[in-house]
Amino acid sequence: MEQQLELLWQYQQVDMEVERFEREMRQSPNRQKLIKQRDFLMEQQNVVKRIEQEVAILSDRMEAIRDEITRLQSAVADLQSQVEQNPPQDVEEARKQIQAAQKLVNTISRYETELTKLRKDADLRDRHQHEARVRAAKTRAEFDQLKKVYDVEYKKQSVELERLRARVTEAAKNIAPEMLERYKVIKKHSIPPMTRLQGDRCGGCNMSLPAAVLGQVRSGSAAVECENCGRIIITQ
Numbered sequence: 001m002e003q004q005l006e007l008l009w010q011y012q013q014v015d016m017e018v019e020r021f022e023r024e025m026r027q028s029p030n031r032q033k034l035i036k037q038r039d040f041l042m043e044q045q046n047v048v049k050r051i052e053q054e055v056a057i058l059s060d061r062m063e064a065i066r067d068e069i070t071r072l073q074s075a076v077a078d079l080q081s082q083v084e085q086n087p088p089q090d091v092e093e094a095r096k097q098i099q100a101a102q103k104l105v106n107t108i109s110r111y112e113t114e115l116t117k118l119r120k121d122a123d124l125r126d127r128h129q130h131e132a133r134v135r136a137a138k139t140r141a142e143f144d145q146l147k148k149v150y151d152v153e154y155k156k157q158s159v160e161l162e163r164l165r166a167r168v169t170e171a172a173k174n175i176a177p178e179m180l181e182r183y184k185v186i187k188k189h190s191i192p193p194m195t196r197l198q199g200d201r202c203g204g205c206n207m208s209l210p211a212a213v214l215g216q217v218r219s220g221s222a223a224v225e226c227e228n229c230g231r232i233i234i235t236q
């Protein structure tokens, strides 16, 4: 058992090296920057999409108003030809006709004001959309350039990672499968999964160990797990 524990300890050294290396890979400044740029690109795409939807709604509204203005204009023309064909017979009738015409003209004018406002809104959105596209294109170019650099970096790192993983596989060779399994289970909650005794304490969580447990660890006859953190404890 003592030899198994020692082999497992050596295995852990290489395994932790892989862990460290993988962490370094994830934290690579180029990789982090690429992730940021990708997020920014997605954000700009969403901005463009949102504005497109808003402009589509504005366009529908403008079209409806234009139709309404055309309808009102032909109503004014109808009224005009009616008056020409049947001129008002008295002042009261004339006043009513003028009122009706005025009402139509006022409504047209209100709609035209709204149309102008909507057109301004749509133009502003078009500008914002254009700006978002320009920003996205600029970031896209930066992203593509950095991606090339990172791909080279990543390729190199992958070779090193493969080398380290091969060492882990090699280190596992003479370890009993059930020992490796225990190690992997512990690794899910405690890293590193193995620790050395520090005086009469667990080197992982620093808890004092009961005398019985201490005795077992020191004898090296079994893989003893800390009652507190679950790590396998071996002697100094």
Ligand SMILES: [Zn+2]
Pocket (backbone or CB within 6 Å): 202, 203, 204, 205, 206, 207, 226, 227, 228, 229, 230, 231
């Ligand atoms: Zn512990």
